[in-house]
């Protein structure tokens with residue numbers, strides 16, 4: 001029996017469901033029961049009824065959200081080291097300091113945060129619903145973290161003042177994209193449409209035809225009449241884009257823009273995770289209760 005068959009067998013025996021983010025390795029995406037962006041995966045985890053185990057092939061904060069939203073399930077993260085560095089950039093102290101300085105400003109946090117940060121905010125958001133979440137407040141000034149680029153993008157879209165916490169939170173992978181690379185690719189593929197993730201710089205957003213979350217990019221590419229696309233986000237998404245659109249061509253805007261954390265999950269590690277039921281994601285109940293409220297409020301916002 002090959003590794004894939006072993007995983008499928010074990011998954012059935014243990015009543016497990018495999019969720020994978022759009023940046024996962026192709027073989028992980030292919031074996032997953034569900035692939036999506038961070039909001040879709042959170043919703044899926046929250047609504048999961050049948051499975052006893054949720055194996056979350058992604059990074060720490062996504063698996064943590066699943067454990068918070070569906071506390072009766074066993075949530076497994078196949079690799080302990082799969083951590084989002086951006087989520088580590090916002091400390092509890094930073095949030096407390098910002099709240100003291102701006103006591104009347106609501107606090108909106110990107111889901112790319114640790115559970116303890118989520119527990120301190122009014123509501124969470126993802127890149128798929130950040131504009132709608134911000135617009136759900138009457139306040140004109142809002143504390144927003146940790147991604148400064150997303151904060152700038154949402155401020156442009158809503159006309160509100162977003163105070164970034166920390167001052168310069170960023171995704172190291174999306175920071176690698178440069179508009180110069182898009183210019184070169186455009187010379188080679190003049191009809192290509194440019195799609196970028198809002199974690200990219202404002203310079204990248206300016207050369208984009210479409211800005212959106214990973215799954216929004218997938219939808220945009222499928223619905224678009226264009227045949228060629230330059231993609232400004234982690235290269236893992238190219239697998240899904242090509243699979244869903246075999247008649248279209250996709251070029252990553254910078255080939256080395258890889259999220260090493262997302263790539264830590266391999267078939268071997270997924271198998272070991274299922275077999276040994278490791279690594280169980282646990283969030284202290286007091287933190288989980290508060291963080292759940294912030295996540296649930298996000299789901300109440302129409303996007």
Ligand code: 13P
Pocket residue numbers: 022036037038039112126127128171197199212213214215
């Ligand atoms: P999405 O919600 O768009 O999938 O983004 C998650 C992420 O970590 C982007 O780097």
Ligand code: SF4
Pocket residue numbers: 059083084085086087112171172173174199234259261262
């Ligand atoms: Fe975090 Fe960036 Fe990786 Fe997304 S791509 S998980 S934001 S480091």
